[in-house]
Amino acid sequence: KFFQSEGLDICETLLDIAREKNPEINFYLGDMLDFDLAKNFDIITCLFSSIGYMKTSDLMKSAIKNMVKHLNPNGFLVIEPWLTPEVWKENTAHAFFIDEPELKIARINTSFTRNKISVFDLHYLIGTPEKTEHFVEHHELGLFTEEEMTAILEEFNLNVTFDEEGISSRGVYITQLSA
Incomplete structure (x- = not known):
């Protein structure tokens, strides 16, 4: 096996389901704002638009800072964002x-x-x-624009690439921590 996976979620019920389906993987209960696993990773992913629950710039910065804290030098942070203000359709x-x-x-x-x-x-x-x-x-x-998200990510010494298609047509930020 060329890699080892670990998982984090804020919901114990979802962690129980994940543990049942993947007993060989370590899963942790935690919030992206303040989890501390006391270890670093080569790649951290934040998928399925879960980053969108960071409703303000301050919350977004706190979550990104905490994830970056867990990256190895030159590590990657991959984020699937929520919709941008331009794409969000209100009153529908x-x-x-x-x-x-x-x-x-x-x-x-x-x-x-x-x-x-x-x-x-x-x-x-x-x-x-x-x-x-x-x-x-x-x-x-x-709701964050691509420019706002890129600026926040760059604040934490991340080199940012945005793939517009992404995993589910919402795009994906592929970032790498500068050494």
Whole structure:
């Protein structure tokens, strides 16, 4: 094996799922703002737009600083960002549906913007032959331009490349810590 992986998440439930699927990997409960693993890494990834939960420049800087603290010299930090203000569509409705014989799911949300923060509630309606359930996930994610993100990353001695396509068409920042 040419590499060793470790994982970090703020949610114990998701860590339990990850541990069950990947028992050979060490997983840690922590927040990107203040985790301290007392070790450094060649590559750190922050994917699936989780960086977007850093809603302000100060929070974003704190998270980046903390991740950089865990990089080896010349190490890489790879970040999949949340949507930019230019791409975010406020005051719109979105829906996703699953229609299987024994399972029906509808996820519907509307979106708005408050102080450079994207705000949306995902309403889930799940139906099975036994019951129908409804629950809501509330999300608030910071809206940063590519220029703002690049400036923040460069503040921490990172050489920044932005791949516009990225992993899921939101782009990806591929950065390397200057030696």
